[in-house]
Amino acid sequence: MSLLTFTPNGLYCPQADVYIDPWRPVKKALITHGHADHSRWGHQYYLCTESAMPVIKYRLGKINVTTVAFGETRTVNGVTFQFFPAGHILGSAQIRVAYKGEVWVVSGDYKLEDDGLAEAFEPVPCHTFITESTFGLPVYKWESQEKVFESINKWWAANKAAGKYTILTAYALGKAQRILRHLDHSIGPILTHAAVENTNEVIRQQGIDLPATVPVASHFDPKIHQGGIVIAPPSALGSAWIKPFKNASSGVASGWMNLRGARRRRSVDRGFVLSDHADWEGLNQTIKATGAERVFVTHGYTDIFRRWLVDQGLEAHEVKTEYSGELAEMNEEPSTSAADNKDEAL
Amino acid sequence: MKHFAELFTALDQTTKTNTKVKALASYFGTVDDQDRMWTMALLSHRRPKRTVTTTLLRQWAAEYSQLPQWLFEESYHVVGDLAETIALVLPPPNEESHFSLTYWIDFIKALGPLEETEKRTQVLAAWKQLSSTERFVFNKIITGGMRIGVSQKLMVRALSQYTGQEESSLAHRLMGQWTPDNTSFEALILSENSLDDISKPYPFYLAYQLEGEAEALGTPDEWQAEHKWDGIRGQLIIRKGKLFLWSRGEELVTAQFPEYAPLAQLLPDGTVIDGEILPYKDGHPLSFQLLQTRLGRKNVTKKILQTAPVILMAYDLLEWQGEDIRERSMQVRRTLLEELITQHPTDGLVQLSPIVSYADWETLRQERVIAREKHSEGIMLKRKTSPYLSGRKRGDWWKWKVDPLTIDAVMIYAQRGHGRRANLFTDFTFALWKEEQLVPFTKAYSGLTDKEFGEITAWVRKHTVDKFGPVRSVTPFHVFEIAFEGIQESKRHKSGVALRFPRILRWRKDKGVKEANTMTDLLAILEQYG
Numbered sequence: 102m103s104l105l106t107f108t109p110n111g112l113y114c115p116q117a118d119v120y121i122d123p124w125r126p127v128k129k130a131l132i133t134h135g136h137a138d139h140s141r142w143g144h145q146y147y148l149c150t151e152s153a154m155p156v157i158k159y160r161l162g163k164i165n166v167t168t169v170a171f172g173e174t175r176t177v178n179g180v181t182f183q184f185f186p187a188g189h190i191l192g193s194a195q196i197r198v199a200y201k202g203e204v205w206v207v208s209g210d211y212k213l214e215d216d217g218l219a220e221a222f223e224p225v226p227c228h229t230f231i232t233e234s235t236f237g238l239p240v241y242k243w244e245s246q247e248k249v250f251e252s253i254n255k256w257w258a259a260n261k262a263a264g265k266y267t268i269l270t271a272y273a274l275g276k277a278q279r280i281l282r283h284l285d286h287s288i289g290p291i292l293t294h295a296a297v298e299n300t301n302e303v304i305r306q307q308g309i310d311l312p313a314t315v316p317v318a319s320h321f322d323p324k325i326h327q328g329g330i331v332i333a334p335p336s337a338l339g340s341a342w343i344k345p346f347k348n349a350s351s352g353v354a355s356g357w358m359n360l361r362g363a364r365r366r367r368s369v370d371r372g373f374v375l376s377d378h379a380d381w382e383g384l385n386q387t388i389k390a391t392g393a394e395r396v397f398v399t400h401g402y403t404d405i406f407r408r409w410l411v412d413q414g415l416e417a418h419e420v421k422t423e424y425s426g427e428l429a430e431m432n433e434e435p436s437t438s439a440a441d442n443k444d445e446a447l
Numbered sequence: 448m449k450h451f452a453e454l455f456t457a458l459d460q461t462t463k464t465n466t467k468v469k470a471l472a473s474y475f476g477t478v479d480d481q482d483r484m485w486t487m488a489l490l491s492h493r494r495p496k497r498t499v500t501t502t503l504l505r506q507w508a509a510e511y512s513q514l515p516q517w518l519f520e521e522s523y524h525v526v527g528d529l530a531e532t533i534a535l536v537l538p539p540p541n542e543e544s545h546f547s548l549t550y551w552i553d554f555i556k557a558l559g560p561l562e563e564t565e566k567r568t569q570v571l572a573a574w575k576q577l578s579s580t581e582r583f584v585f586n587k588i589i590t591g592g593m594r595i596g597v598s599q600k601l602m603v604r605a606l607s608q609y610t611g612q613e614e615s616s617l618a619h620r621l622m623g624q625w626t627p628d629n630t631s632f633e634a635l636i637l638s639e640n641s642l643d644d645i646s647k648p649y650p651f652y653l654a655y656q657l658e659g660e661a662e663a664l665g666t667p668d669e670w671q672a673e674h675k676w677d678g679i680r681g682q683l684i685i686r687k688g689k690l691f692l693w694s695r696g697e698e699l700v701t702a703q704f705p706e707y708a709p710l711a712q713l714l715p716d717g718t719v720i721d722g723e724i725l726p727y728k729d730g731h732p733l734s735f736q737l738l739q740t741r742l743g744r745k746n747v748t749k750k751i752l753q754t755a756p757v758i759l760m761a762y763d764l765l766e767w768q769g770e771d772i773r774e775r776s777m778q779v780r781r782t783l784l785e786e787l788i789t790q791h792p793t794d795g796l797v798q799l800s801p802i803v804s805y806a807d808w809e810t811l812r813q814e815r816v817i818a819r820e821k822h823s824e825g826i827m828l829k830r831k832t833s834p835y836l837s838g839r840k841r842g843d844w845w846k847w848k849v850d851p852l853t854i855d856a857v858m859i860y861a862q863r864g865h866g867r868r869a870n871l872f873t874d875f876t877f878a879l880w881k882e883e884q885l886v887p888f889t890k891a892y893s894g895l896t897d898k899e900f901g902e903i904t905a906w907v908r909k910h911t912v913d914k915f916g917p918v919r920s921v922t923p924f925h926v927f928e929i930a931f932e933g934i935q936e937s938k939r940h941k942s943g944v945a946l947r948f949p950r951i952l953r954w955r956k957d958k959g960v961k962e963a964n965t966m967t968d969l970l971a972i973l974e975q976y977g
């Protein structure tokens with residue numbers, strides 16, 4: 102019997118009778134992190150890290166949840182479970198599963214660069230590693246966040262000087278707070294969409310320090326905070342919510358922005374390459390560091406990345422899951438272009 | 448190159464036309480004449496000759512990046528742009544350089560006669576000293592495409608801001624066969640008599656699609672109606688006893704259509720006609736498909752001249768007795784065109800596009816319905832008082848196209864998109880029923896909203912039955928209404944038919960697979976319109 106198996110409900114450990122990030126309601130669920138595709142509604146019992154819990158509880162409402170500290174060991178029917186930082190968002194974990202000397206690691210979503218908010222990633226040695234491959238192509242290479250935030254701050258300052266608002270979209274959970282942390286507050290006021298602000302509140306109550314923000318409420322007067330930066334989820338672009346900010350420059354912060362085509366598709370002024378996932382180098386470096394001989398690839402460019410790993414001499418498999426990675430950051434927006442029908446002109 | 452790379456970044460970072468024009472105008476003021484000329488050339492699709500094949504570039508990029516070739520190719524498939532893929536996978540540069548755009552274009556031109564290994568050394572040396580954006584631009588030039596979201600119209604506006612000259616005059620000066628190698632900025636843009644080039648065409652006037660009802664245009668007597676013939680828009684020039692034929696894509700296609708040659712003698716000097724290069728035989732237009740077989744061919748054989756002969760269906764007269772008459776009204780130009788054609792018989796080689804007479808919009812609507820049967824794409828409406836403008840302008844000319852043909856089909860294969868939609872499934876293959884079997888008959892890409900693409904992508908992930916290469920076969924479940932402009936028999940297609948401009952019209956979530964159309968239905972459409 103395999104220590105972990107892939108079932109229609111999700112990743113399952115038969116020996117301990119628990120699931121990890123299942124997508125259908127189950128009895129016992131171990132959760133890597135609070136993003137909607139990993140922590141779903143309807144399980145009878147949840148286990149996650151202490152710092153991941155508040156957001157998960159906020160999102161899912163009344164759930165039966167227990168927390169563990171990073172590194173703490175939980176044993177179920179002889180199987181030990183241990184959570185290690187995944188560096189993806191606050192509280193995000195890789196789950197180490199060990200039984201009779203055999204070790205698997207389920208990494209969920211992960212990022213190598215320390216963003217000062219998520220607990221810093223560390224590779225966990227194992228025999229079998231379960232990895233994402235959201236950006237598992239050699240065309241995805243991240244610049245240091247220092248450089249990215251330098252250009253975001255520069256852009257904001259230039260917009261302010263031109264008397265414009267700055268609208269930057271990012272995931273409400275994780276990336277938005279990461280951006281807040283690295284914005285240069287001295288430039289101007291920071292405004293937030295309700296989806297972002299609600300998450301901010303939860304995180305502030307955890308005792309985490311975030312800069313002061315002004316929530317954009319229903320009777321918001323855009324004249325008051327001229328030159329401010331607005332942090333909003335991707336879906337806000339193109340919606341009625343954005344309308345009061347008439348004179349504004351818009352941008353998207355996402356790993357997808359590394360491709361020019363994706364930038365153009367969003368038809369915003371600026372695309373900043375900022376991801377909470379590992380880039381090509383990061384994925385490869387991590388797999389090497391785990392020392393794993395066998396790798397399961399769960400989401401992203403799974404087929405390509407698997408073949409590459411096989412080329413590198415590893416045993417690698419592709420698994421169908423319902424995780425989406427950073428995909429939602431590209432598709433959340435309301436429809437804009439209908440047919441780009443290549444109609445010939447007369 | 449730094450200036451050009453900065454320009455590229457500035458243009459790429461905005462969706463606002465005015466900002467683009469401003470960036471371009473200020474760039475024109477910064478660089479020297481040579482770089483200015485090359486920028487104008489690149490933006491109007493005049494590029495140096497290919498000196499390195501893309502196959503070699505792909506190979507060298509993969510080698511230098513230490514990637515297996517298959518992985519490079521997969522990456523290229525996702526990115527959708529070779530120049531960009533190469534720029535993204537290469538290791539960071541290890542030097543810096545400050546050469547001009549013209550320097551790098553000369554560098555690329557000089558690769559031509561070199562041996563393959565020398566070419567490789569040179570290209571790698573270039574990559575090693577160019578920054579990421581500079582590499583992208585360099586790759587774009589070497590692979591021969593430089594689409595950077597700046598239309599000819601925008602470029603002309605920027606040039607007008609920079610030089611202070613009229614846009615329409617600049618647009619005309621930029622037409623024709625110039626390159627930075629055969630003329631200078633001075634001669635092309637600034638000199639008094641740059642229009643000496645006798646082959647120089649006028650910018651085409653392009654119509655907008657009429658949305659909504661024709662009634663909104665006012666009274667019928669203000670509008671001239673003609674068919675929108677289904678050929679290639681062309682401009683025929685007779686000057687100094689010589690004939691030139693330009694396609695709308697600003698390509699000189701004189702040699703591809705030798706049947707027009709006698710017109711150099713039959714029509715008077717100083718004549719420029721705007722018309723349709725139309726396949727035509729025994730008094731009737733032929734299918735566009737026949738014309739397609741002639742495009743891009745080097746040799747025009749006797750057989751082709753017999754099976755797909757062309758005429759020029761004349762729409763408009765732009766130059767008359769050597770005078771540019773574009774400012775005169777449509778009505779006047781039409782009268783002069785009619786006179787010209789009656790006074791100079793061409794044995795049917797040039798024909799007047801007949802005016803459709805109609806008393807009210809309803810009559811014209813009836814004519815539009817039967818347009819397809821005449822191998823016409825619909826009706827053109829031109830305001831009788833309108834001058835001949837340049838480029839696509841709203842208001843005076845409208846195309847009122849026939850509704851597309853449609854059929855309900857089942858999606859059976861899906862493939863990831865390129866470039867703009869690299870992370871979504873956007874390329875689909877559709878099938879129709881033939882007895883109990885689903886027979887694939889067309890691919891279609893566009894037509895769904897981004898939200899729908901997202902939805903179908905999630906669905907495809909969950910319902911993949913099989914994979915072969917980048918293609919996934921999915922459970923037959925979803926029905927889509929496919930629209931197309933034309934249909935022909937085709938031996939190359941398994942279904943026996945080929946569609947023209949197929950695209951998704953709408954997602955028929957209300958229909959089950961069994962309600963999709965059959966091959967018999969499609970063949971009936973072929974029978975009627977093929």
Ligand SMILES: [Zn+2]
Nearest residue numbers: 134136189210
């Ligand atoms: Zn996540």
